[in-house]
Amino acid sequence: MARLEAGAIVDEVTLCDGFVITVRYERCPAGWQAAFELTHPDVNDLAVIHRLVSDTLAEAKAAVPSAVEFLRGTPIDRPLVDDIH
Numbered sequence: 001m002a003r004l005e006a007g008a009i010v011d012e013v014t015l016c017d018g019f020v021i022t023v024r025y026e027r028c029p030a031g032w033q034a035a036f037e038l039t040h041p042d043v044n045d046l047a048v049i050h051r052l053v054s055d056t057l058a059e060a061k062a063a064v065p066s067a068v069e070f071l072r073g074t075p076i077d078r079p080l081v082d083d084i085h
Contacts, residue, residue, distance in 0.1 A: 009057075013064055019072075023064050025057060032060040038071055 002011040008026040013036075015021070023036045030053045038048045052067055054060040 011061075013068070015065055015068060019068075021064075021068055025060055028053060031055045032057045034060040034064050034067075036064065036068065038068065 002009050004010075005024075008024045010022065010024050013021050013023055021036050021038070023034050026033050026035070032055070033051055033053050035049070035051045038050070040046065048071055050067065050071060052060065052063055054063055
């Protein structure tokens with residue numbers, strides 16, 4: 001369930017393998033920004049913080065799962081952002 005927090009939409013995205021990630025969506029001058037952090041379960045002192053920007057909130061939400069899979073090293077066999085129009 002999404003919640004509002006300091007002017008942003010904070011949501012949890014569950015990937016197909018059960019991996020859950022918290023994403024913060026905010027308006028920015030270029031559109032909508034989605035920010036999230038990836039950590040490895042065995043490494044406590046290292047994280048990847050990623051931000052992506054899309055024209056719409058729907059595009060940002062659609063792009064997050066593919067971006068996470070890409071950063072985790074999963075081969076992507078389709079475009080990272082599908083045409084939602």
